[in-house]
Amino acid sequence: MLLIYCPYCEEERSELEFRHGGDAHIARPANIADITDEEFQDYFFLRDNPKGLIFERWRHIHGCGRFFNAARDTVSDKFVMSYKAGEPKPNLSGEPTATEKTVETYEAVEGIAK
Amino acid sequence: MADHALRKAPLGRHHGGSAGARVTPAAPATRLSLRAGEDAIGTLSLAFGLELPRRPKTSASVSGRHALWLGPDEWLLIDENGADLMGIASGVSALHSATDVSHRNTAILVSGPDAAGAIASACPLDLGNAIFPVGAAARTVLGKIEVVLFRSGEEDYRVECWRSFSPYAFGLLVEGAEDAGL
Numbered sequence: 293m294l295l296i297y298c299p300y301c302e303e304e305r306s307e308l309e310f311r312h313g314g315d316a317h318i319a320r321p322a323n324i325a326d327i328t329d330e331e332f333q334d335y336f337f338l339r340d341n342p343k344g345l346i347f348e349r350w351r352h353i354h355g356c357g358r359f360f361n362a363a364r365d366t367v368s369d370k371f372v373m374s375y376k377a378g379e380p381k382p383n384l385s386g387e388p389t390a391t392e393k394t395v396e397t398y399e400a401v402e403g404i405a406k
Numbered sequence: 407m408a409d410h411a412l413r414k415a416p417l418g419r420h421h422g423g424s425a426g427a428r429v430t431p432a433a434p435a436t437r438l439s440l441r442a443g444e445d446a447i448g449t450l451s452l453a454f455g456l457e458l459p460r461r462p463k464t465s466a467s468v469s470g471r472h473a474l475w476l477g478p479d480e481w482l483l484i485d486e487n488g489a490d491l492m493g494i495a496s497g498v499s500a501l502h503s504a505t506d507v508s509h510r511n512t513a514i515l516v517s518g519p520d521a522a523g524a525i526a527s528a529c530p531l532d533l534g535n536a537i538f539p540v541g542a543a544a545r546t547v548l549g550k551i552e553v554v555l556f557r558s559g560e561e562d563y564r565v566e567c568w569r570s571f572s573p574y575a576f577g578l579l580v581e582g583a584e585d586a587g588l
């Protein structure tokens with residue numbers, strides 16, 4: 293079970309208390325009625341789905357109820373850090389990200405099992 | 407037709423537990439879901455006669471009335487003596503939101519040396535003495551449902567849950583009480 297640090301409760305709590313809220317730091321265009329369909333598509337539908345570090349919104353729905361942001365590694369599922377909603381996106385460019393070599397992936401384990 | 411309504415407690419006929427953890431339905435109480443900003447906390451605290459807690463997982467209690475911190479601007483108020491909490495709230499002019507949830511919730515009391523073990527059978531919260539001491543309170547989950555957990559004494563816990571979920575919560579806690587005693 294994952295433990296996720298809630299910046300409002302100021303402690304790690306079980307993943308069972310949280311709900312995922314999609315990508316963080318997606319700014320809604322101020323001129324939403326004027327933008328083209330392509331621009332709207334970019335803003336509304338298209339996400340990067342990166343392998344590695346991702347910034348996401350999470351909600352401590354069965355705890356304090358608050359939305360906050362968190363940086364997570366999509367390979368290892370490790371929560372690198374979390375911070376309050378509205379705070380700037382932290383610079384984590386120096387943070388090492390997980391690879392298939394450092395993390396036991398499903399594919400690798402299945403390979404061994406065979 | 408009856409002249410007046412009869413109160414039917416959601417867990418009226420339930421009883422259970424083990425030698426180490428008694429599981430009992432709590433007596434009816436009045437409850438308030440209270441939301442307020444920083445600037446209204448002082449006025450509301452005066453009106454309710456207790457200091458609304460500002461720190462995560464803390465509570466304040468004065469003679470059967472409890473204020474549990476649920477979030478940065480959210481509290482659950484419980485009055486075991488059935489005081490008119492809505493009446494008190496309506497007399498406060500500072501901006502706040504108060505909803506009477508007296509009958510939305512019911513509570514289950516879990517007491518005894520195995521009480522924490524019984525709750526931990528279905529709740530992911532760390533119930534250790536250092537991190538969840540007497541007076542600690544938190545909204546969390548119990549099995550498949552959301553609950554508010556309040557540690558009212560060294561070996562006493564109050565599990566607040568929605569009325570319609572209470573037979574499920576009760577059954578789960580009874581199972582937990584039996585398992586904790588093994």
Ligand SMILES: [Zn+2]
Binds near residue numbers: 301302352
């Ligand atoms: Zn929280």
